[in-house]
């Protein structure tokens with residue numbers, strides 16, 4: 001590497017002692033501080049309202065978008081012309097007049113027109129009728145940031161290929177860490193003593209972030225075992241024979257003398273800090289990297305690692321994830337050579353939240369059999385039900401488990417749910433305080449978000465709750481040192497003195513600087529607190545609850561809707577007359593407009609309690625339809641109910657290609673509660689609520705509505721949820737006609 005400071009990244013964790021920082025890094029950092037620190041930076045609170053942040057379902061803000069995109073193009077053209085302005089051109093006016101050039105342009109125009117035409121058969125994500133997957137309109141600053149960044153086509157794999165966007169990625173990483181509850185000291189403030197600094201970076205999506213999180217957890221799990229072996233065998237490391245680590249039962253012990261099982265279950269921060277502890281003994285980082293190389297699982301591979309260093313622990317590693325977990329987890333297990341069987345699926349309760357009793361019994365069994373546990377995944381907003389797992393309880397359970405010598409990482413998969421924490425953050429706060437929301441996040445959910453910062457790593461997808469275009473996922477680590485576990489450049493070693501770039505951490509190689517620019521500009525305009533994203537998502541939460549009210553009380557002679565999330569009276573198994581009274585109360589919410597409902601909830605605490613208790617933990621509603629037979633009774637045949645829901649889904653999706661999307665009245669998505677995954681108790685209970693007879697191996701199909709549109713309840717034409725309700729009824733009737741029911 002050259003000694004030119006422009007190729008050196010200035011981004012060093014702020015706890016790197018000056019003395020360890022090579023001079024060229026110091027110079028690079030100074031240069032960057034002077035040139036870039038001032039105008040960049042993500043602090044402060046949001047100004048304005050969500051209506052100014054989107055293009056809008058009818059492209060209402062199209063002039064604004066055109067103006068800003070044009071300014072991005074003009075500015076970029078200026079950049080090109082301004083770089084060595086005297087350099088000659090090849091594309092002269094004579095060249096542009098040539099036939100070949102003209103043909104090329106004509107072809108380009110025609111093909112663009114064709115593509116634009118084809119694209120009109122796309123899923124209409126920005127419509128109010130789009131209630132399917134977890135995406136909607138994108139925020140304008142993200143579109144503009146992505147577009148502007150794309151013109152520059154920077155590659156964040158290496159800082160020298162992306163001097164500006166690498167910096168943006170670091171700032172976004174810090175901002176996301178704060179949003180999720182990790183403490184990042186404000187600019188110029190010292191870190192809290194004894195508290196590790198977090199670190200976050202952008203990935204293409206949540207899948208890649210989850211894979212990386214498990215990769216880091218796996219490597220850290222075995223790091224102490226490899227270091228023990230290295231200290232025992234490498235003479236130059238003999239000084240480290242006195243190195244001590246903390247034990248769960250209290251006190252310290254010499255690492256070289258510990259048994260494998262104990263080493264596999266050490267404190268994660270202690271393990272992540274081992275390379276640093278070794279360099280503190282005076283072992284130069286480069287040498288350490290070389291010496292540990294022959295012992296790291298990263299190098300020798302899991303199979304040889306077990307053969308050579310794990311003779312007294314033979315069970316292969318596993319991790320725990322709830323039945324609701326995303327399919328990226330089995331993928332991660334496969335990629336890491338653990339095998340899909342390494343994912344031990346945990347039951348969920350009737351609200352689709354991780355069942356801690358099952359986790360506890362699983363851990364007891366694993367401890368007894370001495371099976372290394374890499375991690376337990378808590379889903380913070382499941383993909384199909386937006387259920388928030390009991391993270392606080394899981395943390396407490398790990399505390400108890402540690403007392404028995406079993407430790408593991410806790411990963412929060414907040415790919416979908418991470419941005420909802422903005423609803424609890426005071427505007428403009430750089431700190432980790434969580435206050436009272438203005439609306440409708442249940443006490444239970446708030447308690448889980450309050451402890452999110454205690455998870456060891458967190459996945460969050462700006463491309464979901466952040467309304468930012470792909471590719472934009474992210475992974476945040478509670479302790480920045482954890483990322484070193486996955487860097488191939490210097491396995492397990494503290495090499496931050498020479499950290500070249502954000503690009504050496506993570507699964508990807510080349511990655512778009514434009515993604516960082518998109519997230520950065522979005523976060524700059526729309527702060528991740530109550531004034532910005534919390535404002536948007538709070539409105540979505542309100543809308544989702546209003547939609548719940550409508551669907552739960554939908555009154556049709558031919559079919560009935562069963563909401564996956566039960567109401568208070570249903571939960572308490574109250575008699576029919578009380579259920580009917582509750583229904584009537586809920587229908588009153590439907591009939592009021594927003595102003596009326598707000599006034600009502602403000603004046604009537606009982607009504608407010610009922611309203612806020614309805615629906616899911618966030619903004620996804622799962623529900624199944626069942627139909628009435630000609631004698632007026634509910635159908636009891638599960639297969640027939642499934643066929644009905646499936647047919648409704650065909651009318652409410654692009655699952656079958658269409659020549660024209662304009663006859664699509666409503667877009668939902670669908671899934672199935674499989675007994676194999678969710679367990680029989682869960683599936684049978686839902687079947688019974690639906691009115692069908694449970695069948696041993698048969699899953700229950702359901703429909704999913706995701707509310708990411710903050711304004712559906714308030715349009716020029718009134719509450720648009722009425723249109724959505726009518727569209728669902730129409731689709732259901734068409735499906736029943738097709739199937740010959742009634």
Ligand SMILES: *Cc1c(COP(=O)(O)O)cnc(C)c1O
Pocket residue numbers: 204205206207208210326328379381382383413414415416461473
């Ligand atoms: C969407 C999602 C993922 C995967 O994210 P991608 O960006 O689609 O790769 C992982 N976990 C959860 C909970 C998700 O909702």
